[in-house]
Amino acid sequence: MVADVNTSSAGRRAIPENPANNLAIAGIRLPVWNKILIAILLVVAVIAPFFLEDFDVFQMTYALVFAMAILGLNLLTGFNGQFSLGHSAFFGIGAYTTAMMMAHWEVAFYWTIIPAGIVCLVAGFLFGLPALRLEGLYLALATFALATAMPQILKYHAWEDLTGGVQGLDLDKPESPFPDTLSDDQYLYFIVLVVAIILFICAWNLVRGRTGRAMIAIRDNPIAAQTMGVNNAVYKSLTFGVSALYTGIAGSMSAIIIQFVAPDSFTFLLAVTFLVGLVVGGVASIPGAIFGGFFVLLIPNISEAVADMTGRTDAKGLSWAVYGLFLIITVYVMPSGAAGLVRLLVGKLARRG
Amino acid sequence: MEYFLQQTLSGLANGAIYACVALAVVMIYQAIDHFNFAQGEMAMFSTFIAWQMMQWGMPFWLVFPVCVVISFAGGVVIERVIFGPIHNAPVLSHVIVFIALFSIFNSLAGFIWEFTIKPFPSPFPEKDVLGTNLIAMHELGMIGITLVMLVMIYLFFRFTPIGLAMRAAAANPVSARLVGISVKWMLSLGWGLAAAIGAVAGMLIAPMVYLEPNMMLGILLYGFAGAVVGGLTSPGGAVAGGFLVGVAENLAGAYVIGSELKLTFALVLIVGVLLLRPAGLFGRVVVNRV
Numbered sequence: 001m002v003a004d005v006n007t008s009s010a011g012r013r014a015i016p017e018n019p020a021n022n023l024a025i026a027g028i029r030l031p032v033w034n035k036i037l038i039a040i041l042l043v044v045a046v047i048a049p050f051f052l053e054d055f056d057v058f059q060m061t062y063a064l065v066f067a068m069a070i071l072g073l074n075l076l077t078g079f080n081g082q083f084s085l086g087h088s089a090f091f092g093i094g095a096y097t098t099a100m101m102m103a104h105w106e107v108a109f110y111w112t113i114i115p116a117g118i119v120c121l122v123a124g125f126l127f128g129l130p131a132l133r134l135e136g137l138y139l140a141l142a143t144f145a146l147a148t149a150m151p152q153i154l155k156y157h158a159w160e161d162l163t164g165g166v167q168g169l170d171l172d173k174p175e176s177p178f179p180d181t182l183s184d185d186q187y188l189y190f191i192v193l194v195v196a197i198i199l200f201i202c203a204w205n206l207v208r209g210r211t212g213r214a215m216i217a218i219r220d221n222p223i224a225a226q227t228m229g230v231n232n233a234v235y236k237s238l239t240f241g242v243s244a245l246y247t248g249i250a251g252s253m254s255a256i257i258i259q260f261v262a263p264d265s266f267t268f269l270l271a272v273t274f275l276v277g278l279v280v281g282g283v284a285s286i287p288g289a290i291f292g293g294f295f296v297l298l299i300p301n302i303s304e305a306v307a308d309m310t311g312r313t314d315a316k317g318l319s320w321a322v323y324g325l326f327l328i329i330t331v332y333v334m335p336s337g338a339a340g341l342v343r344l345l346v347g348k349l350a351r352r353g
Numbered sequence: 354m355e356y357f358l359q360q361t362l363s364g365l366a367n368g369a370i371y372a373c374v375a376l377a378v379v380m381i382y383q384a385i386d387h388f389n390f391a392q393g394e395m396a397m398f399s400t401f402i403a404w405q406m407m408q409w410g411m412p413f414w415l416v417f418p419v420c421v422v423i424s425f426a427g428g429v430v431i432e433r434v435i436f437g438p439i440h441n442a443p444v445l446s447h448v449i450v451f452i453a454l455f456s457i458f459n460s461l462a463g464f465i466w467e468f469t470i471k472p473f474p475s476p477f478p479e480k481d482v483l484g485t486n487l488i489a490m491h492e493l494g495m496i497g498i499t500l501v502m503l504v505m506i507y508l509f510f511r512f513t514p515i516g517l518a519m520r521a522a523a524a525n526p527v528s529a530r531l532v533g534i535s536v537k538w539m540l541s542l543g544w545g546l547a548a549a550i551g552a553v554a555g556m557l558i559a560p561m562v563y564l565e566p567n568m569m570l571g572i573l574l575y576g577f578a579g580a581v582v583g584g585l586t587s588p589g590g591a592v593a594g595g596f597l598v599g600v601a602e603n604l605a606g607a608y609v610i611g612s613e614l615k616l617t618f619a620l621v622l623i624v625g626v627l628l629l630r631p632a633g634l635f636g637r638v639v640v641n642r643v
């Protein structure tokens with residue numbers, strides 16, 4: 001079977017166009033059972049932290065951060081057909097924006113999220129402008145170069161006073177305003193959850209609307225899209241900007257929850273992580289990004305289990321091999337990722353029933 | 354002046370390695386129209402294999418050819434097993450599989466041989482060349498071995514029937530198949546050659562950058578820069594581009610930007626050339642029919 005991860009069918013089949021049983025929630029029209037599913041997920045997401053250890057809550061928070069970053073990459077790759085191996089750079093820019101504002105200007109963390117997003121929007125837009133001239137593969141190369149060069153740029157001595165150079169920056173942990181009911185980790189979890197929900201609703205509306213149709217049209221056939229009056233240049237660079245904005249906000253949140261930024265956290269391997277989440281979760285699938293986020297966070301645990309079987313204590317390296325295996329397996333046997341698999345199963349069941 | 358000469362010569366030595374990587378990248382690019390993002394990690398893995406054999410007590414000049422042969426076989430196997438089945442898949446699938454190979458090789462090397470930095474012995478004596486200290490013996494050896502290898506590759510493609518068949522398969526697969534060339538096997542052969550060239554590059558640069566799983570990432574980036582500068586459609590151009598990038602990087606590092614932003618230099622070079630002159634210095638302009 002030839003893998004075809006970039007087909008147009010991916011993002012569309014999820015919602016049957018039957019207005020009779022569709023109601024609007026926050027502008028989203030969904031079939032009833034989808035709404036029930038989302039409601040259950042939300043309830044679980046709200047209740048879960050009260051039943052988990054602080055470390056598990058932290059892990060869930062970080063999975064949500066990854067989900068946001070993967071969603072950003074998905075807007076670019078899945079819905080607009082542009083590749084990026086350099087989203088670790090935007091994640092890093094977002095994280096550093098937040099860290100520098102908090103460390104040097106003592107801004108409260110919630111005021112840094114939007115500036116981090118805007119800085120990344122501009123950075124992404126500026127990088128997206130020349131990227132217009134670069135088709136698929138060349139864009140992958142240019143962004144690969146960006147990801148590889150980023151740690152060096154962050155370490156550069158000329159702005160060492162701002163960035164903290166090789167050492168990076170330490171931040172204070174935001175404290176819960178209700179220490180009796182919410183621990184600090186739970187508090188951060190809910191902040192991240194709210195931001196994630198807002199970003200996911202925005203993304204959903206974006207790809208369902210006029211802009212989203214233009215993005216998808218450019219992905220499927222740029223020449224046809226241009227002929228139909230879509231301004232490819234504007235949409236492609238804007239998509240790059242918005243994608244960077246999402247990833248930058250995710251980076252900003254990561255700086256807050258880890259309370260630390262350092263250049264070597266934002267290497268090419270981080271970009272690979274996003275790519276793994278994107279592919280395994282499902283290209284051009286918005287819920288897939290959530291699955292992808294949890295997947296990339298849980299894989300290190302699995303690889304540690306594998307490493308235990310070999311009797312080695314350090315499994316640090318092995319998780320990347322497991323990522324790689326999953327990437328290849330996904331490309332070969334389920335090219336539309338976990339989201340595609342779910343769609344396939346649901347479709348089969350629906351036909352039988 | 355002496356400083357300038359020194360920097361230029363050591364730039365040429367690094368450039369020899371970039372030229373090898375650029376050549377390997379271009380060979381695969383010509384065969385299947387894709388960038389092998391795993392090229393550097395494959396070379397790194399080959400170098401680790403060489404290191405392991407030396408740990409077992411084999412001398413360098415025995416390890417060198419054995420490692421090249423193993424890498425060649427490895428390249429053929431990777432093409433047969435992994436890339437054969439997805440030959441017609443879209444670009445994204447290919448990029449994903451290359452990235453998958455990248456992370457598999459990187460982490461396997463770390464898992465088997467650990468992430469600690471290891472010294473890699475140089476086969477060349479540590480004495481001055483012709484009484485000057487302009488260039489180290491190892492750097493001279495790097496340039497020498499690379500040049501010998503390039504001449505051999507040139508002769509192979511120019512004067513042997515298999516070389517001709519490989520060129521035909523890359524230039525026009527359909528016609529090549531019609532005259533009885535097994536395009537499949539030519540692709541595998543190309544992969545094998547690319548892996549072997551990468552192994553040579555890895556073994557030559559390892560004494561200078563030390564052996565560790567991430568040693569080739571920057572070098573791969575320079576290799577890409579060399580390939581892009583020279584032209585992705587021209588193997589000779591890629592080699593020239595590699596040397597050029599090596600010298601330019603070293604001189605820019607010595608006089609302009611310092612050693613801290615060398616990778617950024619490669620980034621600017623790649624993006625700049627892709628934007629201003631996508632065909633590179635020696636490549637031909639490819640026109641797509643729509």
